Structures are given as C-alpha cells and as structure tokens.
Amino acid sequence: MLLNCLVRQPGRLLAALLLGGAALSAWAGATPSTARPSLAPTSPLVKPPAAASAPQQEDEHDDSANLSASARRIYDVGRPRLLQVRTLLRDQDSQASVGSGSLVGPNGLILTNYHVVSQVALEPQRYRLNFQTVDGVSGALQLIAFDVVHDLALVRMAQPPATVAARGTFDFRPQATPLAQGERIFSLGNPLDIGFEVIEGTYNGLVERSFLPQILFSGALNPGMSGGPVLDDRGRIVGVNVATRRDGQNISFLVPAEFAQALIARGANARPITGSVEAEMARQLLVHQQALTTRFIALPWRETKHAHYSVPVPQEDFMRCWGSSNPSESKGLSFERSDCQMDTAIFINESLRTGDIAVRHEVYDGSKLGALRFAQEAGMSFRNERMGRRTHDLTAPKCQEDFVENAGLPMRTVMCLRAYRHLPGLYDVAVLSQSVDAKTEGVQGRFDARGVSFQNALLLASHYLQGFAWKRSP
C-alpha cells in the first residue's frame, strides 16, 4: 500500500497552495497585529548587513557554517522588505487567511500571490487586506493589479509610512543570467503565521510537462508562505512561493520571476481596483484558454495499441497520463484505463480551479460476460459519470446527445457544457462517448476542458471525437 503511494500519483489534486487557512485564525486572531513584544517597532528598519560580514569569514573553514551563514545574510537583506499579507474580515480584526509578500517598488508596492488576495478581490464587501512587517509595522493594503493565470498580484500600502522608502525594495535577478540546476536559493515567508522564516532549498529547473511554467524548488514550503519571495544568493528575486505537493517531500513550486516583472511593468502605476475584478479575470482566462486550445489541438493524438479501436490519448507535452487495469484473472469485465491530466490548474477561489484539460478512457473486454451483461455494465459505467450540479460559480450542465460516428466507429455521445456565472464567456465542457459497435467489447472515453470559450469548447469536442476510429483488422 505504501509502495503504491510512492509509485503512483493521482495528479494535480495534491498540489496544495500555500495559503494559511481559517484554522489558524482562531488563535492568531487573538493576538492583535500590534502585540508583538519581541519585535520592537523602534528597531532600525533597514538592518545593515554588517553582521553578515563576520560569519562570511568562516566560509573557508566549514561548509555547514557557510550554508547557515548564507541564509542568515539573505534573511538580513530581506528582512525589512518582507511582509505578511493578511486577509481580515471587513468588520473585525479576525484573519481569514494569511500569506506573505515582498516590497518590490516605491510607495509600498508589494508582490504576492493572487490566491493570497483572492477573497478580497472577489468579495471586497466581506474582506480587507492588511500587512505586517517583520518589525511589527502594520497597515491597510489596496489591490492594484493581478495575473490570475500565473497566480500573482500587486498590492500597495494605502498609507505608506514615511519610513517605507528606507526599507528599500527587492531587485530581480536578470533574466540574462539564468540559474543552474542545483543552485541554492532561499525562500522567505511566514509559515502558519508562527513567525518569519528563511528556508534554504535547491533550484531544480522548470517543472517538466507543465503548461504554465513553474520552478521546481526542493525545499520545505508551508501554508502561509504563499506570495513570499525566493532569492538567489545575492538577495535578488528569482521566484514567488506558490504551492507544494502533499504527496511528496520538499517538492515545492515557484512562479518564475519573469511573470512578476511583467505584472509590475504593466500594473505598478495602476490605480487601486475598487470595482469588480470579474471582467478583467475573464479577459485573462480567455487569453489563456486560447493559447491552451491552440496548443492542444495542434498536437496529434497518440497511437493506441488496441486491436480494434483508435482512442484519443493526448501527447504528454504538457499532460501526464497514468494507466491501470484490473487483474487478468477477473471473471467479469476486464478493462484498461488511461487517465491524462494537466498538472496546473488556475486558482480562482477555494472551490473553483479552471483552465485545464483532462482526457481519459477505459477499454472494455466483456467476452467473459456475454452481450447482455456487457451492455448492462457499459451502461452502468456510462450513466455513472458526473457532470456536476449548479454551484455558486457554475450553472448546471446542459447536454446534447446522439449517436455519433467517426471513421467507421458508431458511439453514443453526450456533450455537456456549463457556463461560469460570474466570468462571462467561459465554459466547462465534458464529452462522454461510448462505442456501440460490438457485442462484447467497447471503449468509453471522457474529455474535460475547464474555462474555455464556447467556440473552443465545440472545437475541442470535435477534435476529441475525431480521435476515435475503428481499426480494420490487419
């Protein structure tokens, strides 16, 4: 069983965002933001890295001392520019969630994750944003720009304290000098609201086969660190903490700095967002789904080995496929299953992820069952598919069904669409197809795309159904 867990992985569902949750608020809310006796507000805002010079002397003597010395130096550099970003209830000081952030521009411009500020962005009538620095200075924040696709947001201090300029800002590592795999990098943040931390880890390049580029960071990130900066050994931002894998150890993900720089370039001078973010969010998601659809449709389906059926299985350029089958000695229906998903889904709110594609199929052999029982089993599996119900974010599904034939293969096909209730122009589409050509064998496939335009939903459905075919026996 344990081996199973280590070998197999059911995909993206286990990638957890690093947002400190409501569970913390019970006790965290009891300690008001100003009551942090250990951090005197009067301490110097910019701590000169003078202290770091002494440990640096020891570098040559001891490698482990070198490690901790670097971390300490990085922390000293980052400390005045590091903040905790808190989402508070509008009318009281209880915190709903906590994340981290970094000062990246003048007048208190702060970079964090979109998911850290999502509650405020979507429900400003219920939530507000607050920051707290390492040395205990706190104040209100305003949302000024966001990039929902890459999970980034810019916020600004509503009334920047006079001393904010003295804190300085983080620089970005130039893109011309990329990191090499294995380089040590340092993540900063406030995990679980228990205090600011610096965490050493290793840069391991970009996550393979990920549609949205993410840096693979081998280091222990924890909830509450979301939005915190990740620095190279000279204290320059290389990425932003965003997520971790629950089924792995020290497998964490960072948003590459280039997307943060792009957001700062276009949003740093924007006015605070006061109205609804939904139109802008829909616009960003529509751009993303167009890129995803275009790339997905350009890829040919993979060759499948089944004797009679060609089944649409996607290339693994930005998807991961897992297969399974039931034991061959089974006396009932034998099947082989393939399940392909994307690693990245775009966070909209706690209950809504979007912007991804999943493809799966099952090939059945019912020769041990006979025609009647096979039809019964196939029907059970066909009607058990969930298409979802009406939710806060999505309408109920509405379906179209018929017998569809492609390349000599007749299928019973259902296509269900759901519309996003608050993001105009976006839909979820599911296509379910069951072959009806043979008495004791068949294939059932399902295609899902979340957050695509109506036209692209039809385009993807068409592309998917055209991946089915009947192979003439050689």
Add this chain to the structure above:
Amino acid sequence: METLALIETLDRDGLPRQILRVSQWPVRIGRAIDCDLVLDDPHVAAHHATLEMHEDGLHVRPAASLNGVRLGRAAIAPGSAPLLPASALLTLGATTLRVRQAGEALAPEQRLLDLHQYERRHAVTLLLLLVFAALWKGFDLWLTSMPGQQGSALAWGYLAAPAGLIVWCAGWAIGSMLFQRRFAFWAHLYIALTWLMAGAVVEAVTAQLAFAFSMPALEKLGRIAFVGAMAVMIWRHMGLLLPQRRRAFGIAIASALVVGGGLLLIDRAVQQQPLVGDLYLGTISLPGLRVARPVPVDAFVKSAAPLEKTLSRWTKTGDDDEGESDGGEDE
C-alpha cells in the same frame, strides 16, 4: 296497512340502528314518550320536530329546541318548514335520521365486494404474475452480477424484493381486516404485482426504445408511466379497503400527484436540472438494437450550438449564496 315511509335512525357508520314504519302522517319526533319516534338523545328536545304531509310532499317543521334541526348540512331557520327531498338526511341533536318515502327511485343494486370471490377469480393470473415477477427479478440479478460471484451475496438481493413486497401487502391486508373484516393478502398481492410489473416492463421497454431510436424523451415518458403505475396501484389498494370511497381516493391521489409533482418540477427548474429523469440517456444496449443512424462529428458538435443561449440565460438566474463545490468524477 300501507307503508308510507321509513324513518331510519343511523349510527356512526351510516347503518340503520332503528327503523320506524310510517303508516300515517304527521309524525312527531322527540324525547318524550308521546312522540311517534322517540329518540333517546340528551341533545334532543321533548318535542323536537314534526314531519307533515302537504299537497306538494313531505315537510319537516322544527319545534322550539336548543339544538335545532339540520336538513343535510343546512340548519333549518326557525318558523320555516322545508320540503324533504328523496332519502333526506335530518339531524336532530346528535342523531341522524334518514327519511325514505314510498315511491322513491332506488339506486341500482351494487356489486358486493366479495374478497374471497375476488381472490379466486384472479388466482390463475396471480400465479402467472408470480412466475413472471420471479423470472424478471432473476434475470435482473443475473444481468447485474458477474460470473462466479458468490451465490450467498446474490441470495440477499433475491430475497430483499419479495420480503419488501410481503411487508407491503401485509400492511394493506391489515387495512382490509380493519374495514372489510378479512385479511385479504392475496388480493393485495395481485394488485401490487400487476402494477409493479406493468411499471417495470414499461420502464424497461421505453429505455430500450429510447436507445434504439436515440430518443431520450421516450425514457422520460417511461419514468412518468412508472410513477403513474405506482399511483394506480395505491389507488387500487385503497379501493379494496373502502370500495364506496374510490372516487374520493382517486381525487386525493391525483391531487397529491399534481401538488407533489408540481413542487418537484419547480425545484428542478430552479436547480437547472432536467424536469424529468437524468441529464442524459444512460442506456447502452445491444449493437443490433440500434435503429437510429449516427451523425458525423461535425453535425453533432454543431447541434450543440443552441446550448450557449440556454447557459447564458442560466448564468443570470438564481441567487448567489447557495450551492457547494463539485465532487470529483466517478467511473
């Protein structure tokens, strides 16, 4: 002596408790022993009312009393003496009288509900139904089981349905015991099996037809027919308890269907679900049964274009503070 009328004193069940043959008019009714009809009812006055024959027919003239006289359900105003219709019901105090006059047209003779006779008449059909139901259920179990599955596991499935049926019919038979003084188990079993099998067969056949002709509406019709069959079944059960109330039961069941069905439809419309049945047709049948021709992919995808309009309308309806997130996907 010629009998001019009968005055029947009725009990709570509407059956005569005491009958007075009338050979001359008027007839005085009251608690006093000098009355022609003496009622031993403390809510009746000594002289409560008088029945008088006039040229146009028989009239009732209430005397002074505390509780008065009602004709049918209407109280008779003091001082008036209304004409009595055929088989009139009079209420004096707590006593109900029926006045039957000579020469009244009689209602036709009603067939006796002889439960014993009923059961004998349907004995053969019941036997056939039992065999059919056993085969049907057996086929269903075979269909949904896997080869080599444990027999004991199947036995539970096989026993659950008949056990439920026995409990159901025994419940109704106790009702028959109450109203008809007979534990009419077989009669109720006959009714239950008839309509259950009718419903099941219609449902199964429409599902297959819906697949064959690619007409999901047929399957939905089958579901409505099944509900209808269950309603008829309950109506027939009730009719066996109190045959004279069949009409009222029919109206009650129909109203319940209309109200309950209406509420269900409204709820499903609000939830943006299909009004009847599932989101899509779940039947997969033998390849040879398919009659409808498949459409090409492009035509199918094009046919989904109108969904956009419906979905766009749905985004604008309903309040925001409900609904939870979706679960995952099943097999």
